[in-house]
Amino acid sequence: MSRLQVVSGKGGTGKTTVAAALALALASRGRRTLLVEVEGRQGIAQVFETEPLPYEERRIAAAPGGGEVYALAIDPELALLDYLQMFYKLGGAGRALKKLGAIDFATTIAPGLRDVLLTGKACEAVRRKDKKGRYAYDHVVMDAPPTGRVTRFLNVNDEVAGLAKVGPIHHQAQAVMGVLKSPQTEVHLVTLLEEMPVQETVDGIAELRGAGLPVGRVAVNMVRPALLGDAALRTALQSPSHTAVAKALSTAGLGGARRGGKAERLVDPLLEQAGEYAERHTLERAQRSVLTGLGLPLHELPLLTEGMDLAGVYELSALLREQGVGATA
Amino acid sequence: MSLEPANPLAVDPLLDDPETRIVVCCGSGGVGKTTTAAALGLRAAERGRRVVVLTIDPARRLAQSMGIDSLDNVPRQVPGIEGKGELHAMMLDMKRTFDEIVEAHADPERARAILENPFYQSLSAGFAGTQEYMAMEKLGQLRATDAWDLIVVDTPPSRSALDFLDAPKRLGSFLDGKLIRLLMAPAKVGGRAGMKFLNAGMSMMTGVLGKLLGGQLLRDVQTFVAAMDSMFGGFRTRADATFQLLQAPGTAFLVVAAPERDALREAAYFVERLGAEKMPLAGLVLNRVHSSGAAQLSAEQALAAAENLDGGGIVDQPPGKAGLVGNSAPEAATDRATSSGPGSPADQDGVRADTAAGAEQEKDADEEVPVPVEELTAGLLRLHAERMRLLAREQRTRDRFTARHPEVPVAEVPALPGDVHDLAGLRAIGTYLAEAGTGPADET
Secondary structure, eight states: OOSEEEEEEOTTSOHHHHHHHHHHHHTTTTOEEEEEEOSSOOHHHHHTTOSOOOSSOEEEEEETTTEEEEEEEOOHHHHHHHHHHHHHOOSHHHHHHHHHTHHHIIIIISTTHHHHHHHHHHHHHHHOBOTTSOBSOSEEEEEOOOHHHHHHHHOHHHHHHTTOOSSHHHHHHHHHHHHHTSTTEEEEEEEOSSHHHHHHHHHHHHHHHHTTOOEEEEEEEEEOOOOSOHHHHHHHHSOOOHHHHHHHHHHTTSOOOSTTSTTHHHHHHHHHHHHHHHHHHHHHHHHHHHHHTTTSOEEEEEOOTTOOOHHHHHHHHHHHHHTTTTSOO | OTTOOSSBOOHHHHHHOTTOOEEEEEOSTTSSHHHHHHHHHHHHHHTTOEEEEEESSOOHHHHHHTTOSSOOSSOEEOSOOOSSOEEEEEEOOHHHHHHHHHHHHSOHHHHHHHHHOHHHHHHHHHOTTHHHHHHHHHHHHHHHHTOOSEEEEEOOOOSSTTHHHHHHHHHHHHHHSHHHHHHHOHHHHHTSTTOHHHHHHHHHHHHHHHHHHOHHHHHHHHHHHHHHHHHHHHHHHHHHHHHHHHHSTTEEEEEEEOSSHHHHHHHHHHHHHHHHTTOOEEEEEEEEEOOOTTTTSOHHHHHHHHHHHHHSSOOSSTTSOGGGSOOSOTTHHHHHTTTTOSOOHHHHHHHHHHHHTHHHHHHHHHHTOOOOHHHHHHHHHHHHHHHHHHHHHHHHHHHHHHHHOTTSOEEEEEOOSSOOOSHHHHHHHHHHHHHGGGOOOOOO
């Protein structure tokens, strides 16, 4: 797997959860990953049920087999000050700039600059090596902006090219694009088996490819279990004998099968639920075939009935490993 | 019904009230905000009002559901509305909106200079906040024409729902800020007594910015700022006016969410923020709520009953459940084996049995042999157990919100199997929204 793993997806698809599970999966067997957040939402802290993250790389979880996950919430303002410090040795001057609103200007107003700083920080972590020349992190996983904005976000080169034609920001953008458009990077999209997220995924992939960004995999999240097989489903839809189902319910200990009896009153609502299930099932199948048609590796992750919590993230990461994620370095 | 809200939101009175002029739908991404806005707009129109729906980034399908292939920056009338009202829909084009402001407030020569400035082009196409600011600007424009009884606004898909409220201020404070004044007239600021450090700061700052961004960009910014000079006051004034408009009694905020932890947490933040900003909150719209007509039967009872049915009868397949689970996609078998989540042991068994007997099962499906009634019934019961678990989880999530904000009225829209494709679909959602305020549906 590539060293920089970018995870995007439509809002509500659980991309932060999937990014966290991916970081854990890639950290297995003694490896070390960095999970990076760029939108200031503190989503990682919520997923790992910890205090809000500061702007520093800190160990956030242990992975099975002795691995470690570090997390970093990149703050564009601090990243800029960092950057100025690194290249210009501006300590107090940086604070003066902040007072004047220049930092605010540079990070929220100057188009593209903010994104260069955010992606730049992630790329720096990808390239960083320790004294022995080994990479500081085996993988960097980025919880990126949603599908609708991710191409623009990653394609910083085009964004700043028209503006900063020379200067360090220009060089920084070039360096960042060198990493982002190389095989060192993969952009994954998280979706649900619903029409709108699938459509966004299809559009998003076309956009990413159009910009020359490497598309990785598609993760289908919150897949509901198949509880009723095709044969049973067909039988349920072919108006089965109401009386027979009522009798079966009664046999199972759920009350009287007579008209108006406890068991009998369950028949209609249960068949109605089967009908809803069938409708959704058909839709999901259609969406799955759209996704299969993309020709990309597809991962399916289940909907956790009890809701998503930290244990659930570990569960998803185990599933990703079973599906081959992190099998090779 | 277990999820009936204690404090229902009365949607129709809100939409019918001639005093209601603006409805703002806000909430985190992926909760059905745009669909809610369209459904409310349609309902208001069919109840006789002249409505415009301002969407930010609608899915193509949603635009099509309103009978419009592509929405643009001009309100288009939606055909097929029943009754005397009218529905118009439009999609915010932020660059176009920004251009129009420039064209309206600068003489042609100056306008051209601004529109051709590279810094402006990049700014108008999307710095963080332009979309939010332009949505506010457009809302102000629509309201100013007084051509509409009701404006329904969908908010941009921001990284946080709060951006919608923050961005206009941010742009305003930038345009009003020290930096801009420095860029335009450094001498004025530097001349004040005791402000020498500002002078030093200024030259250093332009130096650093110049180094960082390249001198040409800084010159572009300065030219842009100089050209925009006359309009800055206008921006700030209009941003303030729109902000006040949002606080006025004619505005109603609806926070949209789904019964999921993250969406409701975001909704709670938003409710608190609206309160702090004195923005009139009408209520919470909770989309995709599940219910059951057989809620009297608990998940545990259903699973136990399904077990009973498995025990009797079928002898040719060891665990006796194989005919009920699975589908014909073989590659789905492995993921299904792990799909049951932290469920009961019974559930796990059922899934494993299915994986083992997957091939056999497929054969059955092809032959279209109806499954025995015991198998069918056991399947129906498992389906029900899953539904009841989902209901319980949604209830817990919602209770957490209600505990924090018991005063917020709630309207619920049931989970629908598919997306909305046409006006009939939007109409159905509107009906659900309105039903919340008319008391619990009569379930037997």
